[in-house]
Amino acid sequence: MSPFLSDLLRSLPAQPVVPLAPGERLLRMNLTASNPELDAGIFTSTERFSAWVEDLLHREGARYGIGGYDEHRTIYARSEVFDTEEEPRRLHLGIDIWGPAETPVFAPIAGTVHSTAFNDAFGDYGATVILRHDVEGVVFHSLYGHLSLASLKGKAEGQPIAAGEQIATLGIPEENGYWPPHLHFQLIVDMGGRQGDYPGVCRFSERERWLANSPDPELLLRLMQWVV
Numbered sequence: 001m002s003p004f005l006s007d008l009l010r011s012l013p014a015q016p017v018v019p020l021a022p023g024e025r026l027l028r029m030n031l032t033a034s035n036p037e038l039d040a041g042i043f044t045s046t047e048r049f050s051a052w053v054e055d056l057l058h059r060e061g062a063r064y065g066i067g068g069y070d071e072h073r074t075i076y077a078r079s080e081v082f083d084t085e086e087e088p089r090r091l092h093l094g095i096d097i098w099g100p101a102e103t104p105v106f107a108p109i110a111g112t113v114h115s116t117a118f119n120d121a122f123g124d125y126g127a128t129v130i131l132r133h134d135v136e137g138v139v140f141h142s143l144y145g146h147l148s149l150a151s152l153k154g155k156a157e158g159q160p161i162a163a164g165e166q167i168a169t170l171g172i173p174e175e176n177g178y179w180p181p182h183l184h185f186q187l188i189v190d191m192g193g194r195q196g197d198y199p200g201v202c203r204f205s206e207r208e209r210w211l212a213n214s215p216d217p218e219l220l221l222r223l224m225q226w227v228v
Contacts, residue, residue, distance in 0.1 A: 017105060030067070062228065070216070090201065094185050098180060105147065117196025141187070145177075187219075
């Protein structure tokens with residue numbers, strides 16, 4: 001990522017991507033092998049994984065859990081989507097916001113609809129919306145994964161989206177790729193010709209290249225100030 005893009009993202013007056021109340025508490029989530037609470041017996045079952053997330057947020061008094069950028073996660077062993085190559089994909093390229101299904105999702109900055117898709121394989125994004133942004137002549141994209149199917153309705157390529165406009169809601173597992181309800185938010189510079197989809201997890205050996213094309217969403221979302 002260029003220093004100019006980094007500075008540009010920091011300078012943008014972004015709106016919250018999910019509802020946030022004054023004094024909101026966000027919990028920093030740890031989905032790596034270093035978390036002794038989370039093992040294959042939990043994350044391989046959508047029902048057990050969902051219950052684990054819900055219980056954790058309840059215990060910590062947080063409406064949302066957050067984290068994941070540049071995080072090496074064992075949880076992707078739950079799906080063949082990430083294990084189809086010699087080296088499995090485990091490094092997360094976006095930020096996740098874990099919370100209740102039907103939570104509204106807003107566009108943090110203005111843009112246009114780039115593409116939508118229902119990526120329905122087990123472990124994939126499920127319902128997905130991608131926006132295109134052109135700020136001071138700099139073009140980049142934002143991807144919203146694990147949405148409700150209703151989020152795809154009424155969206156057409158090139159459709160303008162205002163900053164702060166509701167564009168989606170979080171999906172139930174049957175609509176979001178069979179995950180506990182959450183939002184995968186990712187920034188992407190070059191879509192590489194893809195429509196409605198872009199890898200959100202990469203091989204660790206290719207980490208530098210993929211992170212360069214998917215800068216840290218925290219530069220735009222500024223969620224860590226809410227983390228307890």
